[in-house]
Amino acid sequence: MKSPRVVAVAPMPPEKIAYALARYSRSPDSIRESVDWVRSHDSTKFLESFYFQYGHASIADLGHVVLCFEGVSELAATEIEDEQLWDGQARSSRYQDFSRSGFVTPPELNADDATLYSKCGQKLLYAYHEIHKAAVQHLSASLPRPDDMKPDAYERNIAARAFDVARYTLFFGIPTGVGQVTSIRTLERQIRRLKASEYLELRQLADEIAAACAQPPACVWEAKTAGEPLVPTLARHVDADQHAIDSQKDLAQWAGQNLHLQAQVFDDVDLLKPADTVSEIAATLLYPVTGLPFRQLYETVAAWSQERRNEVIDVALRSRTRRDDLLRGFRGGLYAYDIVMDLGAYRDLHRHRRCQQYRQAYSGRLGFATPQVILESGLRESYATIMTETLAAIAQLPEPAGHYLLPFGARSRFLFKMDFAEAEYIAHLRSGVKGHFSYRNVAWQMKQKMEQLEPALGRLMEATPPWIEDPLKR
Numbered sequence: 400m401k402s403p404r405v406v407a408v409a410p411m412p413p414e415k416i417a418y419a420l421a422r423y424s425r426s427p428d429s430i431r432e433s434v435d436w437v438r439s440h441d442s443t444k445f446l447e448s449f450y451f452q453y454g455h456a457s458i459a460d461l462g463h464v465v466l467c468f469e470g471v472s473e474l475a476a477t478e479i480e481d482e483q484l485w486d487g488q489a490r491s492s493r494y495q496d497f498s499r500s501g502f503v504t505p506p507e508l509n510a511d512d513a514t515l516y517s518k519c520g521q522k523l524l525y526a527y528h529e530i531h532k533a534a535v536q537h538l539s540a541s542l543p544r545p546d547d548m549k550p551d552a553y554e555r556n557i558a559a560r561a562f563d564v565a566r567y568t569l570f571f572g573i574p575t576g577v578g579q580v581t582s583i584r585t586l587e588r589q590i591r592r593l594k595a596s597e598y599l600e601l602r603q604l605a606d607e608i609a610a611a612c613a614q615p616p617a618c619v620w621e622a623k624t625a626g627e628p629l630v631p632t633l634a635r636h637v638d639a640d641q642h643a644i645d646s647q648k649d650l651a652q653w654a655g656q657n658l659h660l661q662a663q664v665f666d667d668v669d670l671l672k673p674a675d676t677v678s679e680i681a682a683t684l685l686y687p688v689t690g691l692p693f694r695q696l697y698e699t700v701a702a703w704s705q706e707r708r709n710e711v712i713d714v715a716l717r718s719r720t721r722r723d724d725l726l727r728g729f730r731g732g733l734y735a736y737d738i739v740m741d742l743g744a745y746r747d748l749h750r751h752r753r754c755q756q757y758r759q760a761y762s763g764r765l766g767f768a769t770p771q772v773i774l775e776s777g778l779r780e781s782y783a784t785i786m787t788e789t790l791a792a793i794a795q796l797p798e799p800a801g802h803y804l805l806p807f808g809a810r811s812r813f814l815f816k817m818d819f820a821e822a823e824y825i826a827h828l829r830s831g832v833k834g835h836f837s838y839r840n841v842a843w844q845m846k847q848k849m850e851q852l853e854p855a856l857g858r859l860m861e862a863t864p865p866w867i868e869d870p871l872k873r
Contacts, residue, residue: 406430413583413630417462418442443632459584464630466586466608467578472503473746474571474803475600479579482589483752487579492566492743492807493559493835498528502572505800506599512796516572519792519804526568526785530778534561537776542870556871563835564772566743567808568785571761583630586612587637594639597799602639609637645718646726651688653714658685663695667739668844670852675701676731681711684728686757686814690764693737693814730755732816734852736845741768743807744837751825754817761802763790765810768837822849823860830862832869839865 408430411419415437422445423433468479476489502520504513538560544553581589586608593605611617612630671694673679682696689696700708715726732755740748742761749756767786773779786808793801817825822845828834829842843865850857 408434412627413462413464414442414632415462417458417583418445420461421445421458456584459587460582462583462630463580464583464586464612465578465580466611467576468604469576470503470574471577471604472505472571472600472803473569473573473575474598474805475503475604476575476577477571477746477749478593478596478598478601479577479589479604480749481592481756482581482585483755484585485579485581485589485752487577487581489577489746490575492569492746493562496531496562497569497573498524498531500524500574502570503574503600503803504572505803506603507797507800512800515792516796516800516804519789520570520572522785523568523570523789523804523806526782527565530568530773530782531558531561531565533776533778534564534772537772538870541775545871548871553871560870564770567741567768567770567773568782568806569743570789570804570806571742572803586630590637591640592643594637595641595644598802605637605639640723642718642720642723643726646715647688649714649717650684650711653711654685654688658689658691658699660691660695660699662691665692665694665737666844666848668841668848669694669737670845670848671697671735671737672733672852673697673731673735677705677708677712678703679731679735680729681708683731683757683814683816684711684715684726686728687759690759690762690812692812693735697735727755727757730816732821733818734816734822734849736815736817736822736848737812738815738841739765739810739812740841741808741810741837742805744835744841745811745813746807747835747838748813748815748825748829748841751815751821753821753824754815756816757814759812761799761805761809761811763793763805763809765812766790767806767808768810769808770836819849819853819856826860826862830865832863832867833872836865839863 408416408419410416411434418440419430419433419437422428422436423430426433428436468476471479480487480489502524504516508516535557538557542557544550590605590608593601593608596602596605613628613635615627616629669692673682678697678701682693682700685691685696685700686693700711715728738748745758767790769779769782773782786806789804789806790809793804795801796804826842826846826849829838830846831839834842843862846857846860846862849860
């Protein structure tokens with residue numbers, strides 16, 4: 400009987416399957432023979448030699464790890480997910496009530512600051528509850544139940560749309576859960592990045608990831624797999640990404656000494672197609688350490704001498720060692736969308752991995768967005784009061800802990816670089832009537848900007864105008 404050409408392999412511990420597949424690629428044996436070999440040989444020694452000592456990094460792409468983060472802040476969840484080669488899901492703000500969820504207090508805060516933070520957090524959750532109640536009443540009155548829709552389905556849809564409005568007073572300190580599936584290599588990169596974070600919660604989580612990898616998994620499918628450490632070799636070889644820490648400090652210092660510009664005002668969605676790669680890289684490196692729009696940075700840098708542009712790049716690379724990859728700022732895309740949007744919309748658009756993403760420091764200095772339902776339901780004044788008071792309180796709290804108090808309605812600036820296919824995909828997917836109105840508007844503007852810049856391509860982008868609505872769809 401002819402041997403099958405497709406062989407399914409049952410789930411194995413991540414380091415075991417990585418070893419088996421690596422050996423399979425380096426020998427004439429079948430996968431069955433390679434798996435049997437691994438059963439009687441030490442995968443730790445193999446990975447120590449070939450992955451960590453000899454730098455065969457692709458081996459670590461062959462083993463995948465499932466981790467869940469429970470009770471972490473929304474801020475932490477955003478940072479956890481900030482990997483391009485990442486697969487996972489976070490809890491949605493559309494389908495559950497967070498008014499009694501409590502909140503995560505940044506571990507950096509002293510007692511007095513924690514008291515101020517707690518008072519503001521409680522006010523935001525109370526406002527969230529009240530806004531949701533008012534939004535349900537307003538939407539129920541303005542959107543009667545269709546005859547062909549069952550009452551329970553109607554109520555679920557109204558509640559979901561009301562949560563879309565109420566989420567503007569949710570804040571980064573709200574607890575959430577994240578489940579992820581990553582390769583060992585991506586996990587290593589994630590741990591190093593989190594260890595370099597300015598947020599203590601993230602640095603603590605990085606240590607907890609490494610500790611979890613050194614232990615048997617907490618959840619097992621079959622009893623016979625219990626008791627074996629998850630990824631023991633990885634747990635011994637993860638340090639903070641010191642290059643990322645140092646380059647950020649060096650670039651911030653350089654920008655403070657050499658960039659004395661007032662931020663110009665552009666549209667909330669601005670699109671560039673940079674023509675000069677060196678200027679684009681230098682502007683991208685400076686983008687996260689300034690509050691300047693990307694267009695202004697790029698045009699400023701493009702007007703400099705080549706020597707000065709090189710100086711920015713040299714500053715960024717000053718701390719690089721032979722084991723460090725190039726910084727994210729060196730990655731590009733044909734089109735650069737510079738977007739000012741609320742944090743809730745960013746949490747949704749942040750999920751798009753087929754592009755390069757950069758953000759400027761959270762601050763609240765760009766104000767906050769106000770949903771139309773807030774205005775229509777008579778909550779304009781109370782909403783503006785709670786948002787204004789919250790942003791004022793953030794200014795009183797030490798950085799970066801104050802960022803945890805940023806409401807989802809607070810606006811910030813983000814840079815997304817991508818090819819045309821990804822721009823078309825985001826515009827098409829995120830402009831649909833089932834989506835949140837905030838990112839729907841961003842997606843529609845992405846199409847409009849492409850039509851202005853590249854008419855022949857912009858016409859190919861299918862996007863639904865935000866004024867076309869079907870609020871009872873999810």
